[in-house]
Each structure stands twice: as structure tokens, then as C-alpha cells.
Amino acid sequence: MNAPGGSTTNIADGSATVGVQAQTVHAVNFYEIFPGDSPERKFEVGLRFLRGGVPAKAREHIGEAVADGYVTSRSCFYLLLALLSGRTLRQVPKEDLAMLRVAQGRIVGGTDEWTEAIGVISCLLTSLQKGDVVPATVEAELNRLGQVQRDEIQQNLEMFLNGSIQDDLWARAFESARKDRCDQRRLDRIWKFFQPSPAGARVRRPNPEAATIGDWGRLIGASALSLAAVCFVGVLAWQHAWLSTLPALLLFGVGCYVCWRNGVEWRFLVERRRDKDRDYLAVGPKPAAAQRGFAGKIDRQFDHYFARYVPRNTERAQWLAHTAGIRRTLRDEVVDIYRESRTDAEKVAWLVRYLVSDVRQRWERGTLWDYRDRLRVAPSTKGLFVLGVAASTAGGATMIWAALQVQPFHAVVAAVIVAAAGRVAALGWLRIVLEHRRFAAEQEDARRSLAGREAAFERWTAKLADRPSDLEMAHWLDCDRKALMEEAMGHYKLKPSDVVAHAFIEAPGKSYKRARVSKGPWRYTRYSLLIFLLTADGVRQMTADLDFVEASFHDKGRINYRYDAIAAVHATEADDGGRSFELTLVNGEPIKVKMIEALQAVAEPGEDERSVSRVTLDAAGLGNTLHVLEGVAAEGKEWIGHERKREEDGLAALADAVQGISPRYE
Incomplete structure (x- = not known):
């Protein structure tokens, strides 16, 4: 095992979190769904979750809206992205593909920018299935789309695209991240997200005149x-x-x-x-x-x-x-x-x-x-x-x-x-x-x-009037993650096509403040970021402390290990609400990350603490990370070949669902 720069424990251990200094919940109806809301309202809330980096909730709300009759080319496009966002083809269940297939069959009307975007995804999936992907063709097809559709596809399909097509898409993604990372006056505004809405001005009223009858x-x-x-x-x-x-x-x-x-x-x-x-x-x-x-x-x-x-x-x-x-x-x-x-x-x-x-x-x-x-x-x-x-x-x-x-x-x-x-x-x-x-x-x-x-x-x-929205916070955090990923690839001299799979974890850093909008995930002033790059030779891991307010990385660390060096991967949930992730190597050295601190009053009235935790963990990328690393821990290097074989059937079923036809594989 090669671990330049220090030992595994010193580089990757995130269990020494000092703790929260303040927590804020913004009472806005950004992610709220109320009884009697229309399917269109449910779709819009699901779309916000998708753009906010919480694909599980996006799938839930967009799927419910489509099932309730809100079927348009736009809703089907975002349903497809929600089904794929944040997970590999192996993680897409058959019932989700069936829902997409039914929705596609109910679309009426002519061609528009959304159906064209679905068509581009369909062609891309078919090419991936046949193994004849031509990067120049994919680039041309994407450039034919509008800016919104092109950015949404690029943002949400990063987990399952592989091969040479990755080089072009990731080059585009890295360039966009560099441009947007401090856009919209981030450094001047981001601290305001962690400030609560102030209580109104009051003074102590004087005691009344003391004179009785x-x-x-x-x-x-x-x-x-x-x-x-x-x-x-x-x-x-x-x-x-x-x-x-x-x-x-x-x-x-x-x-x-x-x-x-x-x-x-x-x-x-x-x-x-x-x-x-x-x-x-x-x-x-x-x-x-x-x-x-x-x-x-x-x-x-x-x-x-x-x-x-x-x-x-x-x-x-x-x-x-x-x-x-x-x-x-x-x-x-x-x-x-x-x-x-x-x-x-x-x-x-x-x-x-x-x-x-x-x-x-x-x-x-x-x-x-x-x-x-x-x-x-x-x-x-x-x-x-x-x-x-x-x-x-x-x-x-x-x-x-x-x-x-x-x-x-x-x-x-x-x-x-x-x-x-x-x-x-x-x-x-x-x-x-x-x-x-x-x-x-x-x-x-x-x-x-x-x-x-x-x-x-x-x-x-x-x-505080120009406080960032949760979507802006999610976008800036994604840009930071891509910036670290680009740095990791540059250090290891890897092309995106050299990466078989990648995974990441966003955990709270040390001595942080945190805030969220109602029903949304926690956002932190400091993060501990972990990037896992799986290559044919083994795992390349980079860790860094992110000062989210200043958009700067500190205390970076790197570690390399072979697939057969991974002994176990698991996540734990303590009785007091704390969540943690741990990867154990065969030499007994743990890589621990505290995902959610065990804190009181994490949920507002009308919210469930477990629901808040699930939303936060989904935004932190824990689900896909566990899927990838648990597979590696169980199968070793053979996981790469097995995963590609398992994805072949998934690609076929997904391509058929996108086209709205009966599945070839049951």
C-alpha cells in the first residue's frame, strides 16, 4: 500500500469533529409539500430537490407527480434524470423503469426541447449499450440542446458514463465548475445563509406607576x-x-x-x-x-x-x-x-x-x-x-x-x-x-x-436580504467537489476515462456552523471532503477540509490502496442520532468519517429527525459511496468486470424505458 503524506488514520480520520457552534433552520416553503397540493406543485418541489443535490427526494416527488397525471415532456425528462442522478445503473430498480416507460407512452404533442433532450439521452444509452460511443458525436448532440438541458444532463449523468466519453464531459464539467465556483458574489453572500432570520427589536418596558386606590x-x-x-x-x-x-x-x-x-x-x-x-x-x-x-x-x-x-x-x-x-x-x-x-x-x-x-x-x-x-x-x-x-x-x-x-x-x-x-x-x-x-x-x-x-x-x-438560496448553496458545493476531483486527477495524472468509478462523501468539518431550509439538507460552513477514484490498479483517495464560506481547501491528504486491501465498509447509526461511515483496511487501520453529529433539536416542529438525516445523507453522497465501496470490499478487483457485466442488462432496460417500449429483459 502506498500512502504518501502520512498514515491512513491521520489523513482520513474525520471523527475528531469539534462540534456545532450554531444551527439555523430557515422557515421557507421551498421544499414543503402540503396536503392538497397539485401534481405540478409536487413536481416543482421535486425539481428543487434534484437541483439541491437530494436525488432520493426528487425521485419521490417527481415520480408522485407523474403518477398523479402531471405527464409532460419536461416532467419525463426530469424524471429520467432523477432516476439516474447520484447512482449507477445497478441501483436503478425495475419499478422505476416501469414508471418511466408508462410516462413516456403517455406524452402527447409534438417535439420540443425536452423531447429532444430525452432523445439525446436515449441515443447515448443505446451507444453505451452497443459499445460504439463516438465522443465527437455525443459532444455534437449535447451542443444541439439548449443550455438548460445540456447542463442538467451533464450534472446528473456523471455516475454511470464511462470510457472516452468521460474525458469530454468531465472537461466541460471542470471548466464550468471553475467559472461558477465563486459566481453570484459567493464570497460576499454565502455567510448569510448561516445567519438566522433575526428576532424583531424589543426593549424592556418601564414598570408602571406604583399608586393604588x-x-x-x-x-x-x-x-x-x-x-x-x-x-x-x-x-x-x-x-x-x-x-x-x-x-x-x-x-x-x-x-x-x-x-x-x-x-x-x-x-x-x-x-x-x-x-x-x-x-x-x-x-x-x-x-x-x-x-x-x-x-x-x-x-x-x-x-x-x-x-x-x-x-x-x-x-x-x-x-x-x-x-x-x-x-x-x-x-x-x-x-x-x-x-x-x-x-x-x-x-x-x-x-x-x-x-x-x-x-x-x-x-x-x-x-x-x-x-x-x-x-x-x-x-x-x-x-x-x-x-x-x-x-x-x-x-x-x-x-x-x-x-x-x-x-x-x-x-x-x-x-x-x-x-x-x-x-x-x-x-x-x-x-x-x-x-x-x-x-x-x-x-x-x-x-x-x-x-x-x-x-x-x-x-x-x-x-441579509440577498441570502443565497439552497440551490445556490448546492451548486457551489458541487463546484467545490469538482474542483477537488480535478485536482486529484491532476495529481495522479489520470484522465476521466481512466477512472472506472468514483464516489465522494461530504461530511461536516471541524468547529462548524450549520443551516438548512425547512425539509432540506444541512449545509455546513466547513466540510471534510473525501473523493474515491477507482482505477484498474486500485483506489486513489484524496481528502481535504473545505472552508465553504471562503471557498478554500486546507489540510489535504492522499492515500492509495489496492482493492484487496479493503477489509470492510459500513455505515453506523447510533441511538443518539449520530451517523458515521467507516472503511477498514486489512492492516486494521480505519478511515472514519462522522456524517451527522448527535445533536439535539435537529428537526423543526412537523419534521421527523430521521427524515432530516436521510435528506442530509443523500445530499452527502453516502448511498452511492456505500454501493461502490461495499462492492469492492466484497469482490475485490473483480468488481470492475462484474459491475460492467451487470450494467449491460441495465443499459438495455433503461434504453427501452426511455424510448417508451416494452422491456427486452425481465
């Missing part, structure tokens, strides 16, 4: 009693000396007003600043729940982005230390306003980024602590409050002294009532006014915050 009753009673006592004292004072009572009463009234107005302002600013300080400065130990679930994910997001978005000319340690309080406050708010709706933490990552960047911008502008200046009590307010207290005290004392000269006992009782009831009334009105101002201020803050967050939400939504 009982509070209002006590307040009104105390106010009325206090006012009545003041009036009684004023009447007694008036009786004694009205000339001095009038200015004393005015001094008392003006003093109370000035004292009240400035005292409320003073108290409000102090409490408001204290609340802001608590939000910006106070830091306590993290609750245990912060390390788990949604709260833990949000906590880690804030830690990550605060560590990442460090202001200019600022040390990270200083930045993190001085913003610990506001970081905790913002984190608690996000957890509080989204947790009850079971929102995925990734859907509010945009908000976390916005909040952190807003704090950074205010830090850089020097306005992060502006509230302390804005809420500082002015000296004039303090001075007027003191003057108001002095004026009201002087006026009140003057009136009480005059009242004592008329009715001492009643004046004393009235003064005590004024003091007691007035204190209760003043404190009650102070609390209500402060609550009203607090609520108004917090509402204004919430309004400004919501406006900023809504603007950030709109910007993020607009940025």
Missing part, C-alpha cells in the same frame, strides 16, 4: 386635613392681626411652592442618577442560571463581543473592567425580554452586536458617562430649595404665633395636624410625582432605545 385615598384625606388645618390657623391669625397675617400667608404659600418644586427636582435627579449608577456600575456575581440555556448563550455573546469590540486607544482590560456593570445590565435586559418567547439566542445576536457597538461608540465619543453631568443637581436648585424651606417656615411660624394669641389650645392642635397631615401628604405627593416622572423618563429612554434598535434591525435585515 388606597394610596390615593390616604393622600387625598391627608391633603384635605392639612389644608383645613392651615386655613383654620390662618383664620385665627387673621382675627388677631390681619395686617401681618397677609404677608405671612403669602410668604408661607410661595415658600411651600418653591420648596416643593425644587425639592422634587432635587430628589428626582438624585434617584435617577442612583438608578443609572446601579445600571452602569454595580456588578455582582453571575447567577448560576447564567451559565445554562438561553441566558448562558446570551451571556457568552456579550462576553465575546465586548472582548472583540474594544474602543480605539483603549486597553482591553480597562474597557472590560469599566463596562462590567453596563454589560451585565444589557445582558439581563436581553434575557428578560426574549426568554419567554423561546427565541433562539442566535436570532438576537444582531441586537447584542448593536448594543455593544453603541456602548463602544459612546465610549469613543466620551459620552458614556454623560448622564452623571446631565443628572447632577444644580446649585440654584439647592439654593432655591433652602430659601423655600426658610420662607415657608418663617411664614408658618408667624401665622401660628398670631393664632396662639386668639385660641392657644386650638392653635396648637391645628399646628400639630398641619405638621402630621402635611408630612403624610407631602411624602405621598412626592412619591406619586416621582413615580410619574420616573415612568415618563423611562418611557422616553425606551422610545429612543427602540428607535435605535429598530434602525439596527432594519439594517441587519437589509444586509
Whole structure:
């Protein structure tokens, strides 16, 4: 065995996957079929599956549409491609050929581009059956077709075409892959597929004003009693000396007003600043729940982005230390306003980024602590409050002294009532006014915050507006696979016609994110790609880590082994949902690939986890790979001759089915 570049285990082992960082399911009806959908709708969904690299689902839906009566030259063309896509002739069952034969017989109408495409496939199959394929003729026939039909044939018939015809078709395929690999602004858009649809902007609503009916009753009673006592004292004072009572009463009234107005302002600013300080400065130990679930994910997001978005000319340690309080406050708010709706933490990552960047911008502008200046009590307010207290005290004392000269006992009782009831009334009105101002201020803050967050939400939504479709993702991935296959053939100096069969596996790479549309296969930010090239001499295998977002290969490895070196090939499905592929060589060295990680919540409501796994495995090419490698493990090098012999009958039956005539072989 020749294994240049390292041992088998080091090159091909894919079992060391770090795991998923985030997962997203886009709730779009791209692959959805609903009860009562027309056969035409089922066909269109099946066609999307075919173009999305999931031929098994394409066969299911297109076949069902044709069986339900949607029989056209176009539907028969794509039914034929679905039957052949992703598998060899040996894997095409007789019942599929019977369905195709019946459908072909029901086509009515004249010749169009789709019937011409079917005719080209029919001629090609007949030539392959007879062994008289002329590459130039095949090339001419394909060039006679439209671009759509030609590309579809080239894309879906790669598994069973062999001989010299492969050289021309694969040369065309490689050229197309090189041209399309970064087409449609792939490098600018592909990362957006892995971003979830963002949750809408929210803010924490201020607590309502805390005043009950009982509070209002006590307040009104105390106010009325206090006012009545003041009036009684004023009447007694008036009786004694009205000339001095009038200015004393005015001094008392003006003093109370000035004292009240400035005292409320003073108290409000102090409490408001204290609340802001608590939000910006106070830091306590993290609750245990912060390390788990949604709260833990949000906590880690804030830690990550605060560590990442460090202001200019600022040390990270200083930045993190001085913003610990506001970081905790913002984190608690996000957890509080989204947790009850079971929102995925990734859907509010945009908000976390916005909040952190807003704090950074205010830090850089020097306005992060502006509230302390804005809420500082002015000296004039303090001075007027003191003057108001002095004026009201002087006026009140003057009136009480005059009242004592008329009715001492009643004046004393009235003064005590004024003091007691007035204190209760003043404190009650102070609390209500402060609550009203607090609520108004917090509402204004919430309004400004919501406006900023809504603007950030709109910007993020607009940025994701050109998110790639699943078909674009499938096409780019196919281009990457062909790029690696072309590199492998170039390294081993193989022509496509030298390759008896080929197989591939696309498994998740290390430390990946993943996303999919509803009912569709998982797409990953990183892949571990394996290409198997079966030649007359043995197996040529190339592995590579694909950074799907950057369209770049890393950590490539190669290994060669003879057919008799393959001891066993099998796929396993664990009880926890994990899927893996393993090829064991006679020397005991395994080539392992983790196909699907054992993760929770892989299926959305209305989906079956096994169905999601099957779709993903079909898109990863596991079915054909197992067919090829299991055959080699069982028969060795003789598999090549046996497979060609087995395909002869398949070619004949397939050619007859395409032509819509009775089969020659039963």
C-alpha cells in the first residue's frame, strides 16, 4: 500500500469533529409539500430537490407527480434524470423503469426541447449499450440542446458514463465548475445563509406607576386635613392681626411652592442618577442560571463581543473592567425580554452586536458617562430649595404665633395636624410625582432605545436580504467537489476515462456552523471532503477540509490502496442520532468519517429527525459511496468486470424505458 503524506488514520480520520457552534433552520416553503397540493406543485418541489443535490427526494416527488397525471415532456425528462442522478445503473430498480416507460407512452404533442433532450439521452444509452460511443458525436448532440438541458444532463449523468466519453464531459464539467465556483458574489453572500432570520427589536418596558386606590385615598384625606388645618390657623391669625397675617400667608404659600418644586427636582435627579449608577456600575456575581440555556448563550455573546469590540486607544482590560456593570445590565435586559418567547439566542445576536457597538461608540465619543453631568443637581436648585424651606417656615411660624394669641389650645392642635397631615401628604405627593416622572423618563429612554434598535434591525435585515438560496448553496458545493476531483486527477495524472468509478462523501468539518431550509439538507460552513477514484490498479483517495464560506481547501491528504486491501465498509447509526461511515483496511487501520453529529433539536416542529438525516445523507453522497465501496470490499478487483457485466442488462432496460417500449429483459 502506498500512502504518501502520512498514515491512513491521520489523513482520513474525520471523527475528531469539534462540534456545532450554531444551527439555523430557515422557515421557507421551498421544499414543503402540503396536503392538497397539485401534481405540478409536487413536481416543482421535486425539481428543487434534484437541483439541491437530494436525488432520493426528487425521485419521490417527481415520480408522485407523474403518477398523479402531471405527464409532460419536461416532467419525463426530469424524471429520467432523477432516476439516474447520484447512482449507477445497478441501483436503478425495475419499478422505476416501469414508471418511466408508462410516462413516456403517455406524452402527447409534438417535439420540443425536452423531447429532444430525452432523445439525446436515449441515443447515448443505446451507444453505451452497443459499445460504439463516438465522443465527437455525443459532444455534437449535447451542443444541439439548449443550455438548460445540456447542463442538467451533464450534472446528473456523471455516475454511470464511462470510457472516452468521460474525458469530454468531465472537461466541460471542470471548466464550468471553475467559472461558477465563486459566481453570484459567493464570497460576499454565502455567510448569510448561516445567519438566522433575526428576532424583531424589543426593549424592556418601564414598570408602571406604583399608586393604588388606597394610596390615593390616604393622600387625598391627608391633603384635605392639612389644608383645613392651615386655613383654620390662618383664620385665627387673621382675627388677631390681619395686617401681618397677609404677608405671612403669602410668604408661607410661595415658600411651600418653591420648596416643593425644587425639592422634587432635587430628589428626582438624585434617584435617577442612583438608578443609572446601579445600571452602569454595580456588578455582582453571575447567577448560576447564567451559565445554562438561553441566558448562558446570551451571556457568552456579550462576553465575546465586548472582548472583540474594544474602543480605539483603549486597553482591553480597562474597557472590560469599566463596562462590567453596563454589560451585565444589557445582558439581563436581553434575557428578560426574549426568554419567554423561546427565541433562539442566535436570532438576537444582531441586537447584542448593536448594543455593544453603541456602548463602544459612546465610549469613543466620551459620552458614556454623560448622564452623571446631565443628572447632577444644580446649585440654584439647592439654593432655591433652602430659601423655600426658610420662607415657608418663617411664614408658618408667624401665622401660628398670631393664632396662639386668639385660641392657644386650638392653635396648637391645628399646628400639630398641619405638621402630621402635611408630612403624610407631602411624602405621598412626592412619591406619586416621582413615580410619574420616573415612568415618563423611562418611557422616553425606551422610545429612543427602540428607535435605535429598530434602525439596527432594519439594517441587519437589509444586509441579509440577498441570502443565497439552497440551490445556490448546492451548486457551489458541487463546484467545490469538482474542483477537488480535478485536482486529484491532476495529481495522479489520470484522465476521466481512466477512472472506472468514483464516489465522494461530504461530511461536516471541524468547529462548524450549520443551516438548512425547512425539509432540506444541512449545509455546513466547513466540510471534510473525501473523493474515491477507482482505477484498474486500485483506489486513489484524496481528502481535504473545505472552508465553504471562503471557498478554500486546507489540510489535504492522499492515500492509495489496492482493492484487496479493503477489509470492510459500513455505515453506523447510533441511538443518539449520530451517523458515521467507516472503511477498514486489512492492516486494521480505519478511515472514519462522522456524517451527522448527535445533536439535539435537529428537526423543526412537523419534521421527523430521521427524515432530516436521510435528506442530509443523500445530499452527502453516502448511498452511492456505500454501493461502490461495499462492492469492492466484497469482490475485490473483480468488481470492475462484474459491475460492467451487470450494467449491460441495465443499459438495455433503461434504453427501452426511455424510448417508451416494452422491456427486452425481465
